[in-house]
Amino acid sequence: MILQTDFILKAALSIQAAIITHKPDIEVLDQAIGDGDHFINVLRGADAIVSMSDELTGLPADEALNKIAIKLLSTIGGAAGPLFASFFMGMAKNIKQNGGHDTLAIAVAFAAGVQALIKRGKGKVGEKTMLDVLVPVAHTFIFSAIENKTVTAICTDIKTAAEDGLASTRDLIATKGRAAGLGERSIGHLDAGAKSCQVMIQAVCNLVVQPLF
Amino acid sequence: MILQTDFILKAALSIQAAIITHKPDIEVLDQAIGDGDHFINVLRGADAIVSMSDELTGLPADEALNKIAIKLLSTIGGAAGPLFASFFMGMAKNIKQNGGHDTLAIAVAFAAGVQALIKRGKGKVGEKTMLDVLVPVAHTFIFSAIENKTVTAICTDIKTAAEDGLASTRDLIATKGRAAGLGERSIGHLDAGAKSCQVMIQAVCNLVVQPLF
């Protein structure tokens, strides 16, 4: 498996569709313990990437990812904007170095993206944020790749890791982001950013296993 | 029958109680085609008269009515304030002249009050206001007194006139007061001021026929 811009564009379409499908799930979470704009923010980001299709087609993957990062940075805003932008910047930088020519390289690039996101948000696992999905997914992706599992098996592992990570946010007290103000009252709700990440990751995994186009 | 301040004070208590009892009926009407404050305005007036009890006791009826007028003028406000104040002023002036020593004299004084109210509001019957109750009541009061009916029969006539007058406001288009702005949309609702007048008149009639105290 090689990461190509063509795939990135297909992934963007899948993500866009999945976000719209899961609007009710995502929106309600940021309303419960945030400020209700997370769904709209993520959708604005997905729309932006989809609209870049012509501009990106034919570019090397790292350049495409970089352009996406810059676009997201000026499109999403809020907490999600700099975080997702940092993710794509980190991933682009890593792909540029390692080429993204096999599954492990892609997994490592994903992890590099997550690392950039962590740096920007000064966050860590257990704070009831998107990191509770992204970090276990990054680990699982790398471990499953090292074990040389099939792409299908890797995707299954990743989807499970994302779901487990998401579920873990329910009982956490938020200590980062807007929900941190709620203290104990944040318990019992899933995190909106974790949910949107899980939805996006699931969409991309489904695309890998069973391409729609 | 002679109009005495003692009766005026008892009437004020009856009116206060009746207004409170009919709060839901009155309030909803001014909300429907007015601005929702009529109940509170009338109650504020009734409370004010009741609270003057010590000050009024022992005064001649015309002086008591005059003091009530001045008090209402500075207590009620809105459209109802100057109208009711004018009513009591007009009535006081007439009582001062004719003494209020028999039923017909009282009826004439009541009519003089209504006349003062008409002058202040530049209104007439058929405009969907309190005049649609007060004017027929004034007529009935005088006619029944001329025919030398019993007090009980007069009260029955007056109550019927008030009810009929109130009912007549339902199909009128308002052309005076706040509801005038609605034009045809005012059709189908009773007028709030007509309702409060009917309630007060009924309360006083009941007091005459079947004194509570």
Place this chain on the structure above:
Amino acid sequence: MLTESLSGFQKAHADLVSLHFMPNYLTRKQKAVNKVAIISGGGAGHEPLHAGFIGKGMLDAACPGQVFTSPTPDQMIAAAEAVHADKGVLLIVKNYAGDVMNFEMAAEMLPFENATVLTSDDCAVINSTFTDGRRGVAGTVIVEKCVGSIAETGADLASCKALGDKINAQTASIGVAFTSCTVPAAGKPTFEISAFDIEMGVGIHGEPGRKRETMREADAIIQEMITAILTDLGDRTKDAEVLLLVNGLGATPLMELYLIFNTAEKCLQEQGITVARSLVGNYTTAIDMAGASITVCVLDQEIKTHWDSPVHTPALRWGV
């Protein structure tokens, strides 16, 4: 509650206003001399109208009533006694039966030369000889500002009244509500309205307007409002310069008021009308109603001069 709110208002603006109880009225902190005293008043629930406009260049005194209920004559009389300065008293009164009657009784009892300007800018209700006439709404702010200004120049009572009457004649307003207001004592909304309907031509007491309509595009609603206003103002608006006031009724976000301003300005421009002055904000409210009114005042040099002149009140301040 009214008492405490008035106290809070006075304390927050202690440099500008004094407050008197029983009867309730507010005056400028520094009594003005050698000018016509300008007094207004009306039911509470429309704040900052009127007390928020007390101060240099605008009102000398204001008389607040109960919520949505005209103040009483004793208030106007006491206020007039406090602020009159031997050049007469001008009463600015919004045209509602209650306000008119209470101010009328006050005027009859006032021991000073006095005159009244009745504001009746609400063009929602088609005028007819059968009614009390049009209601006074947000255009009242423009009348109070300009009459306050001319009074400050030492103009006599007749000139003050003439300017007020002139402005009222060339000002038209219309309001629209998306939700009702709630009179605190009643505790429930004055009218029921679904999220999909609007009340076109609503009054500032939440009185129903000319019609209940289905919610449409904001632009279409605003266009309808501007059309009503221009129809009302007639020929006066041809190639005119106007003041455009977009007024929030209480619960409308400022963001939305600016959006309305944007569209209204465009509609006027399309008719060859120039918005030469503008005001956007909550100036004549209806407690907590979600909605807005649009007011257009046709300008001339005199009105412009008096609109632009310095004013220093709790709710309107410029040039000082």
Place this chain on the structure above:
Amino acid sequence: MLTESLSGFQKAHADLVSLHFMPNYLTRKQKAVNKVAIISGGGAGHEPLHAGFIGKGMLDAACPGQVFTSPTPDQMIAAAEAVHADKGVLLIVKNYAGDVMNFEMAAEMLPFENATVLTSDDCAVINSTFTDGRRGVAGTVIVEKCVGSIAETGADLASCKALGDKINAQTASIGVAFTSCTVPAAGKPTFEISAFDIEMGVGIHGEPGRKRETMREADAIIQEMITAILTDLGDRTKDAEVLLLVNGLGATPLMELYLIFNTAEKCLQEQGITVARSLVGNYTTAIDMAGASITVCVLDQEIKTHWDSPVHTPALRWGV
């Protein structure tokens, strides 16, 4: 909708502000020279914050985001390029993860000397090392006013930042909501709340606060808010003079804000604290939320001077 609202804002205040699209930012009409450029920004929905505070004596530029969503770094960079005047750029940022990160990225990319003042006056959330810290709310207006004033004197970047940080350290706010706000894109209220409950410590995005309580007497609620503020400010308030800001969150009648002011002033006085300056109105809103916040800023001579100095912006104007 945001675009049209911004256009309307600019047109209504064409004498004061210029508007630029893609990226969106607003600046003073007349570029200021020889001073530190003061820039702020944040999600839409808090109007008049921040664009309403552009003008002489306050901000040089403001960057509006989407509703409740921080603006993006390209906006701050473009705004800084437009207004910097060789004395550096000061960014005033409300402390929210999103705002902090976006402004941080802008600051990293800015080709000019720059500094940031983070406002974090909301004492509803007890500070702890485990969180991002307190939120910036209505106290931001005080910071913007005073920092804007000192910048106007030609003070250098470090002095501007120092004053901003000082004011933030001695300012505390807390909000209370009676209803939710509705993010237009979501179309339904952010939170459900019964007519008998209040949300104590609500944020200006409608984020839930420290607790949901049963509605009590207004006085008791206000007393609780003042206690939270004074506890937070600690010894600084002893015999102090303060600025008391009662801020409406969008749908609260001015009448009620003055009522709150009245009680809050009384509570402070009982603690020997003097309200030497005051501001009452809608300055930092949460779209259409019914509720209010109380802000207390401990004054000293420097802050008083800069609060009192002339300011000429769409939403705050005095002395000019």
